[in-house]
Amino acid sequence: MNKVVNLEEKFKLFKDLWSPKRIGKLNGQQILLAKIKGEFVFHKHDDEDELFLVMKGQLELVLEDRAVILNKGEFFIVPKGVLHKPIAKEETHLLLFEPLSTKHTGDVLADITVETYEEI
Amino acid sequence: MNKVVNLEEKFKLFKDLWSPKRIGKLNGQQILLAKIKGEFVFHKHDDEDELFLVMKGQLELVLEDRAVILNKGEFFIVPKGVLHKPIAKEETHLLLFEPLSTKHTGDVLADITVETYEEI
Numbered sequence: 001m002n003k004v005v006n007l008e009e010k011f012k013l014f015k016d017l018w019s020p021k022r023i024g025k026l027n028g029q030q031i032l033l034a035k036i037k038g039e040f041v042f043h044k045h046d047d048e049d050e051l052f053l054v055m056k057g058q059l060e061l062v063l064e065d066r067a068v069i070l071n072k073g074e075f076f077i078v079p080k081g082v083l084h085k086p087i088a089k090e091e092t093h094l095l096l097f098e099p100l101s102t103k104h105t106g107d108v109l110a111d112i113t114v115e116t117y118e119e120i
Numbered sequence: 121m122n123k124v125v126n127l128e129e130k131f132k133l134f135k136d137l138w139s140p141k142r143i144g145k146l147n148g149q150q151i152l153l154a155k156i157k158g159e160f161v162f163h164k165h166d167d168e169d170e171l172f173l174v175m176k177g178q179l180e181l182v183l184e185d186r187a188v189i190l191n192k193g194e195f196f197i198v199p200k201g202v203l204h205k206p207i208a209k210e211e212t213h214l215l216l217f218e219p220l221s222t223k224h225t226g227d228v229l230a231d232i233t234v235e236t237y238e239e240i
Contacts, residue, residue: 007193026169026197027219029149049146068124077122077146097217099147 007033007055011093013120018112020096020104021120032096032117034104042085043106050078050098057092061085127153127175131213133240138232140216140224141240152216152237154224162205163226170198170218177212181205 010023010033017035024031033055042062052059053075061068061076062085068076078084105113130143130153137155144151153175162182172179173195181188181196182205188196198204225233 002197002199004188004190004194004196007195024171024195024197026171026217027149029147029217031171031195031217051144051146051151070124073127074124075127075144075151076124077144079122097146097149097151 007095010120011035011055014118017091018104019114020117022117023120025100028100029097030100030102030117032098033120034094034096035091036086036088036094037091038088040086041105041108041110041112042083043108044083045078045080045098045102045106047080048099048102049080050084050102051096052076052078052086053095053097055093055095057088057090059092059094060087060089062087127215130240131155131175134238137211138224139234140237142237143240145220148220149217150220150222150237152214152218153240154214154216155211156206156208156214157211158208160206161225161228161230161232162203163228164201164203165198165218165222165226167200168219168222169200170204170222171216172196172198172206173215173217175213175215177208177210179212179214180207180209182207 020032020034054070054072059070064083140152140154174190179190184203
């Protein structure tokens with residue numbers, strides 16, 4: 001049976017960057033936590049919308065025609081098919097909502113691609 | 121095109137209790153905000169898991185065989201088919217993640233049932 005999940009406690013369980021951890025599953029979707037710093041690769045998800053919620057720090061999402069800045073307590077939904085590149089100048093903590101099938105590097109296979117997310 | 125959503129700003133846009141507001145849609149799912157105080161009705165969702173994340177206050181979820189307490193920054197996923205009854209002693213603010221098809225009173229049609237969620 002499911003348990004109460006404390007977001008702050010879960011963030012304490014890992015330090016590695018750009019390596020999302022799964023903290024919940026529902027309706028074919030997953031909830032991930034990630035710590036990021038620096039620049040990620042430009043990528044897209046052909047069939048999946050992806051929500052980024054900033055829990056700490058600041059996230060810049062570079063899109064095809066613009067960029068958006070997200071601070072703590074703000075989220076943005078990147079629609080399926082839209083190229084995006086996350087950037088964080090300082091260490092930033094994210095909560096992600098997306099389908100279970102989503103790969104974090106989308107259509108790009110990079111050295112940093114994590115094939116299977118660890119559950120924490 | 122989607123916009124950056126600030127959760128705190130969205131909570132300022134409504135005061136009514138037990139009336140979820142939609143603040144985002146993705147992958148057939150929706151993100152709702154709700155303000156609650158008091159006791160809701162016991163209900164279940166036969167086909168939908170439902171996530172409750174506490175943004176302010178404290179939520180008690182009475183389940184079939186136990187109850188769980190959620191404080192700020194904690195979430196719980198009520199699996200499909202499981203009877204649950206939300207209770208909040210003080211005004212409590214929630215973020216909900218669930219399928220677009222979900223009715224907040226589930227299988228129970230009550231006076232407080234909202235048929236269509238307002239988008240804010």
